Amino acid sequence: MDTTLLKQSFDLVAPQKEAFAEAFYNRLFTLYPQTKPLFAKADMKRQQSSLMATLAAVVKGVINGDNVTPVIENSGCVTMATA
Numbered sequence: 001m002d003t004t005l006l007k008q009s010f011d012l013v014a015p016q017k018e019a020f021a022e023a024f025y026n027r028l029f030t031l032y033p034q035t036k037p038l039f040a041k042a043d044m045k046r047q048q049s050s051l052m053a054t055l056a057a058v059v060k061g062v063i064n065g066d067n068v069t070p071v072i073e074n075s076g077c078v079t080m081a082t083a
Contacts, residue, residue: 003063010059014052021048050075 013020025048029036039047054075061068 001062006059007063010055014056017052018048021051024048024051 025039025044029039054072057071057075058068060066061071
């Protein structure tokens with residue numbers, strides 16, 4: 001994986017993180033409408049913030065050569081949607 005390209009790409013997204021996260025979930029719900037009920041009780045602003053924080057941690061971990069699996073598992077992104 002080209003970690004320089006990964007960082008550059010994320011650095012382009014980060015300043016627009018709210019718009020990016022909102023677009024991500026809008027696209028998810030459009031392409032996979034069956035996922036929308038999974039988020040029925042979720043605070044979507046909090047969910048979007050969690051998504052971006054997780055992406056930032058994963059990008060940082062990949063760049064540092066860390067195992068990012070625990071970051072993803074412990075992020076709450078998955079569990080928040082089903083809570």
